[in-house]
Amino acid sequence: MKDVARHASVSVSTVSYVLNGTGPVSQERRERVLEAVKMLSYTPNEAARGLRQRSAPTVGLIVPDLTNPYFAMIAEGVERYSSERDALVVLCAPEVAGTSSSEPTTTRLLRSQRLSGCIFLSGASAVPRSLMELTELGPVVLVDELLPGFGLPAVVSDNRSGARAVAAHVLSMGHRRVGIIGGPSTLWSSHQRLAGYREAFASGGIEPDSIPLEVGDYRQESGFDAARLLMARSAGSDRITALVCANDLMAVGAIEYLRSQSLRVPEDVSVVGFDDVPFARSLTPRLTTVRQPAHDMGARAAELLFSLLENPDMSPPDYEPLPVELMVRDSVQPPRA
Amino acid sequence: MKDVARHASVSVSTVSYVLNGTGPVSQERRERVLEAVKMLSYTPNEAARGLRQRSAPTVGLIVPDLTNPYFAMIAEGVERYSSERDALVVLCAPEVAGTSSSEPTTTRLLRSQRLSGCIFLSGASAVPRSLMELTELGPVVLVDELLPGFGLPAVVSDNRSGARAVAAHVLSMGHRRVGIIGGPSTLWSSHQRLAGYREAFASGGIEPDSIPLEVGDYRQESGFDAARLLMARSAGSDRITALVCANDLMAVGAIEYLRSQSLRVPEDVSVVGFDDVPFARSLTPRLTTVRQPAHDMGARAAELLFSLLENPDMSPPDYEPLPVELMVRDSVQPPRA
DNA sequence: TTGTACGCGTTATCAC
DNA sequence: GTGATAACGCGTACAA
Numbered sequence: 116m117k118d119v120a121r122h123a124s125v126s127v128s129t130v131s132y133v134l135n136g137t138g139p140v141s142q143e144r145r146e147r148v149l150e151a152v153k154m155l156s157y158t159p160n161e162a163a164r165g166l167r168q169r170s171a172p173t174v175g176l177i178v179p180d181l182t183n184p185y186f187a188m189i190a191e192g193v194e195r196y197s198s199e200r201d202a203l204v205v206l207c208a209p210e211v212a213g214t215s216s217s218e219p220t221t222t223r224l225l226r227s228q229r230l231s232g233c234i235f236l237s238g239a240s241a242v243p244r245s246l247m248e249l250t251e252l253g254p255v256v257l258v259d260e261l262l263p264g265f266g267l268p269a270v271v272s273d274n275r276s277g278a279r280a281v282a283a284h285v286l287s288m289g290h291r292r293v294g295i296i297g298g299p300s301t302l303w304s305s306h307q308r309l310a311g312y313r314e315a316f317a318s319g320g321i322e323p324d325s326i327p328l329e330v331g332d333y334r335q336e337s338g339f340d341a342a343r344l345l346m347a348r349s350a351g352s353d354r355i356t357a358l359v360c361a362n363d364l365m366a367v368g369a370i371e372y373l374r375s376q377s378l379r380v381p382e383d384v385s386v387v388g389f390d391d392v393p394f395a396r397s398l399t400p401r402l403t404t405v406r407q408p409a410h411d412m413g414a415r416a417a418e419l420l421f422s423l424l425e426n427p428d429m430s431p432p433d434y435e436p437l438p439v440e441l442m443v444r445d446s447v448q449p450p451r452a
Numbered sequence: 453m454k455d456v457a458r459h460a461s462v463s464v465s466t467v468s469y470v471l472n473g474t475g476p477v478s479q480e481r482r483e484r485v486l487e488a489v490k491m492l493s494y495t496p497n498e499a500a501r502g503l504r505q506r507s508a509p510t511v512g513l514i515v516p517d518l519t520n521p522y523f524a525m526i527a528e529g530v531e532r533y534s535s536e537r538d539a540l541v542v543l544c545a546p547e548v549a550g551t552s553s554s555e556p557t558t559t560r561l562l563r564s565q566r567l568s569g570c571i572f573l574s575g576a577s578a579v580p581r582s583l584m585e586l587t588e589l590g591p592v593v594l595v596d597e598l599l600p601g602f603g604l605p606a607v608v609s610d611n612r613s614g615a616r617a618v619a620a621h622v623l624s625m626g627h628r629r630v631g632i633i634g635g636p637s638t639l640w641s642s643h644q645r646l647a648g649y650r651e652a653f654a655s656g657g658i659e660p661d662s663i664p665l666e667v668g669d670y671r672q673e674s675g676f677d678a679a680r681l682l683m684a685r686s687a688g689s690d691r692i693t694a695l696v697c698a699n700d701l702m703a704v705g706a707i708e709y710l711r712s713q714s715l716r717v718p719e720d721v722s723v724v725g726f727d728d729v730p731f732a733r734s735l736t737p738r739l740t741t742v743r744q745p746a747h748d749m750g751a752r753a754a755e756l757l758f759s760l761l762e763n764p765d766m767s768p769p770d771y772e773p774l775p776v777e778l779m780v781r782d783s784v785q786p787p788r789a
Numbered sequence: 790t791t792g793t794a795c796g797c798g799t800t801a802t803c804a805c
Numbered sequence: 806g807t808g809a810t811a812a813c814g815c816g817t818a819c820a821a
Contacts (some may be wrong), residue, residue: 116796116798116799122550125807125808126807126808126809127716127799127800127808127809128797128800128801128807128808128809128810129806129807129808131799131800131801132807133806135799135800137800137801138801138806138807139806139807140633140806140807141806141807143806144807145673156563158560158563158564158565159564159798159799160503160564160565160797160798160799161504161564161566162499162508162797162798162799163499163503163568163797163798163799163800163813164501164798164799164800164813165499165799165813166497166499166500166503166797166798166799166800166813166815167798167799167800167801167812167813168799168800168813169813171499171566174702176543180529181518181524181527181528182521182524182525182528182730184519184521184524186461187518187519187521187524188518188519190543191518191519191545192520194518194543194544194545195545198544198545203542203561203566204542204543205540205541205542205543206513206527206529206531206541206543206688208532208535210532211508218694223495224540226493226495227493227496227497227498228493228497228498228499229498229499229508229540284479335734361782365729367734371734392783393519393672394704394731397672397704397708398734398736399735399736453814453815462791462792463791463792464791464792464793464814464815465792465793465816465817466790466791466792467790468815468817469791469816472816474790474816474817475790475791475817476790477791478790478791481790481791496814496815497813497814497815499813499814499815500797500814500815500816501792501814501815501816502815503797503798503799503813503814503815504796504797504814504815504817505797505815505817530808608810626795627821658816731813775814
């Protein structure tokens, strides 16, 4: 910066004025400065800038499992929006239980002021105890999941009505004996989806409490296991004819189990999912599911975080779930006989 | 830090000595310092530290498409290794052509010294012109792709022998009329795989030049299109009986096209892929493919970058491709008739 | 062994 | 309008 000032025959403060748009500078000098900047291909040192301003435009993105395409899409949304705002996105994998030292990396990072705030993509089963510490260090925005009791701002989609829609569709195809594979009971989304399913079935005249339910952890293997338990429970002539799964990955696992038992999908058992991950439509049969605006959710979470950063004691805006969309494909067919 | 010094009744330098392990400090004072640090829950300001040391332990991860599970796995590997080293991983999506301002974000970032180096996951079709600038600003490590002529260190897998292995498997099942869906011709991996396929077919007595080839861009849609072109070329009785695809996503696209033409997979046409993305084994039929050690590749790339950072003028180590594994599943069956 | 003082590159506060 | 100059929080020669 000194060099630039020298080349332009001005003082460093003038250079700063020009670059930050703060302070009045004569047209002539401004041009000289800009020219010098270009000549020397000068770029401000962000470390120094952050040092002075006590903050760096950097958002932490805590994501449990990038391999889940749904999460990856949210991450992309966050990245896209943030990079437009010239902010860095730092990837944080949460601690693997047991592996961690006494203090979670994420907390250490936020504390060391390398992160201005973070976006928390919970998705995994439980709420890390470190979340409370996190919130004391900077703004935290939740995506995809609500944490009742924490009062944290969140961007989520309308899980409940999505669940209602997909269950209603199953009903409308004539299924009466259904089973539900739910998500982790600790998660808000699991409850919402379950509630949605039950509402739909209830209004179709099916007693919600009579519907067999198994809970998984949103991963494929757990779908396999849950399907096994569910099918074992309903032997004989009143075998389940449709499996309603709380996400796509578990639906895939369920299908795998059904096939391993020589049950055909959808002829013998219909299956639906939730999320609409990219490969859902490439499965055989193409998976009926609920599309969540993953990309958009990521972007909005970032947007929310930035406004929180600019206006620290802003009250979190009214929470309004984003709309979802039922994707009717061919993994649901009328039950036979 | 001043506070800590005061609490421990020592000078700031002593605190610094203790924290960085540099300089000799008496046992007694050391303990006092550590206690004060804990009491005040002090954490060094990384901005200041970076300012002083002219570097921050931060690696940029440039990834074209997180939605591709294969890339996501590599990213996870990078994250895992880096966080063990207390380094941040910054996610960079490359510029979308046309969207960008004159200067790519990535370059700006590296130049502004917020990144100490970066890991380049090319995968996409072309080499950004900004790569050269990048290399001047800090160490760059390539993953999954080699860029001949740049002399950049890289971590890749043995694409060629993997390709040879799948192709050999297709041959061994009795296929003689095969078609190849290759990757972007600008990419090293595409050439390697193509070479591998041809070697295998040649040693099976099939003239490599006679094998129909279409090129895609590693994305699903392009697989669909390529399959269409390939099948159109081989009408009638010598219709292709097996499609060898340079990655899983294109294989999925190809299968989709075949089905749209009422061709059954694998009864009418066998299909193989490359990468072994997680859902490959959940497709119907389960996709025969080549597993690349994605996670490991990410970790090794990070490892390489760190050693380059510590030892700037180290010569890039001998390049040795990581082994891959043929995953035989049921998308390949003997041709009928 | 410990403390003092300076510099890292910026920005903000003041005089001019 | 412009230019000195003092922070920002840390590392580290150097003096004590």
